[in-house]
Amino acid sequence: MNYTIKQLSDLAGVSGRTLRFYDKINLLKPESINTSGYRIYGPKQVDRLQQILFFRELKFSLKEISDILSADDFNRVDALTEQRKKLIAEKKRLDQLIATIEKTLASQKGETVMSDQEKFVGFKKKMLDQNEQKYGKEIREKYGEETVKKSNQQFANISKEDYEKTVMIQNEMFENLREALSLNDPESSCAQKAADLHRQWLSFFWPKGTYSKKAHAGLAQMYVDDPRFTKYYENNVAKGAAEMLRDAIQIYTAKP
Amino acid sequence: MNYTIKQLSDLAGVSGRTLRFYDKINLLKPESINTSGYRIYGPKQVDRLQQILFFRELKFSLKEISDILSADDFNRVDALTEQRKKLIAEKKRLDQLIATIEKTLASQKGETVMSDQEKFVGFKKKMLDQNEQKYGKEIREKYGEETVKKSNQQFANISKEDYEKTVMIQNEMFENLREALSLNDPESSCAQKAADLHRQWLSFFWPKGTYSKKAHAGLAQMYVDDPRFTKYYENNVAKGAAEMLRDAIQIYTAKP
DNA sequence: CTTGAGGTTGACGCTGCGTCAAGGTGTAAA
DNA sequence: TTTACACCTTGACGCAGCGTCAACCTCAAG
Incomplete structure (x- = not known):
């Protein structure tokens, strides 16, 4: 079945202008142009338009749709x-x-x-x-x-941009914490690094201006006291991780 | 709770630019501006932003949202x-x-x-x-x-613009048909008007170039032969409506 | 006092069309 | 054949809703 521009636009529920625009940007070319310059669309174009509308529904840009549809591995x-x-x-x-x-x-x-x-x-x-x-x-x-x-x-x-950062910081902290545990030394540089990373990590969740060394140390103690937190650290690092972190933070926050 | 622009934008999942834009177009004004020119948003603004986002989700334009929210009877x-x-x-x-x-x-x-x-x-x-x-x-x-x-x-x-038309034409046809039935005269002006309206109505559903008096008359006969159509006309007009329409169309299509 | 994140106001750019304007074409009825 | 009318064409301009600079100010933590 072949369609003129209005027939196809009615069929698909888009405007004629839209089809002409898609032609111009090479997203959907008509199958042929007849002797009077009319655009004629065939079955392949119908299916391609359907595909385009599906992608558009999912908020892809027309550029993206164009790229996807013309990709070799599509x-x-x-x-x-x-x-x-x-x-x-x-x-x-x-x-x-x-x-x-x-x-x-x-x-x-x-x-x-x-x-x-x-x-x-x-x-x-x-x-x-x-x-x-x-x-x-x-x-x-x-x-x-x-x-x-x-x-x-x-x-x-939290925010979009901060998302990546928190994940990375937390994981770096976990690594340092693991190393500190193997050394069993809360004063070791890796333990202190973990404490510092934890402070950075906190900055994403605490409202601005609320950080203080006291609060930080208090939170660290809570990690040990509250079994939910203790377990979280045990699962992600190792047994005793919460204690190690607390000790490290207490030393960290005691420093000038 | 009060928010700065970034805090609110993070909270709601919109960009800071968006909030500044909404300020400029008077869609969402901050509660106040602090001494350094910072926008400060309060609880009322939070709720209003939520409302705005709900409307935006439903594809209302910002102008429409603005009008709706500021309407007296909102x-x-x-x-x-x-x-x-x-x-x-x-x-x-x-x-x-x-x-x-x-x-x-x-x-x-x-x-x-x-x-x-x-x-x-x-x-x-x-x-x-x-x-x-x-x-x-x-x-x-x-x-x-x-x-x-x-x-x-x-x-x-069929198409958007044609929707109204078909409904109106069909109903006008039904009325003329009813009158023709009461006169019991397929040659009456109202019966002929009905036949003409039926032709117009058809033009919306038949592909272009397919209309002919022969085909029109043929379809009219089918209305009588096919019980589905007969019933449709019986329900919408009166008993014998299909026959009356057929007779009227036969006379109509026989004319030059 | 520096540093970095977050604030400000312009101003220009982009997407995806809508909406004229100014004309050519096709078909049903007269 | 001509008239009428819907449909086709190619420009060109306009618009919403921001994204994205630039250039500058401010605030909290080290």
């Missing part, structure tokens, strides 16, 4: 499968948004109280996904699945 | 409830898109065949909704629920 079935996954994820995000609305309604009626973070739950998820796409792979390779997962949970409260 | 609870409904509808649309992908995959594997219309199901729905919002109410009032419903089904294949 595989239609794979692309569709991937797009389906993304759409399902998008549905999930909408569910979060709906939940956020319902929470907001409840808090509006005075039934509940809502934190400012909660107010933006469905929105921030979008960013996280973008971040994952851009940096996720590299970070995953460098630091392993688990770390990424855990950081993602905390990430809900 | 009611937060109503707005949220409405937004929830829209989000649920959007989820449904995504379901359609996912179904379209699955159909496409099946047809790709050669398991099924897919019509060109089917290929764009989830996309077109968007347009239909817009149309409904713009014109649905007036048309409904004028022509009743049932007609709108039936036309919507057929609309899947």
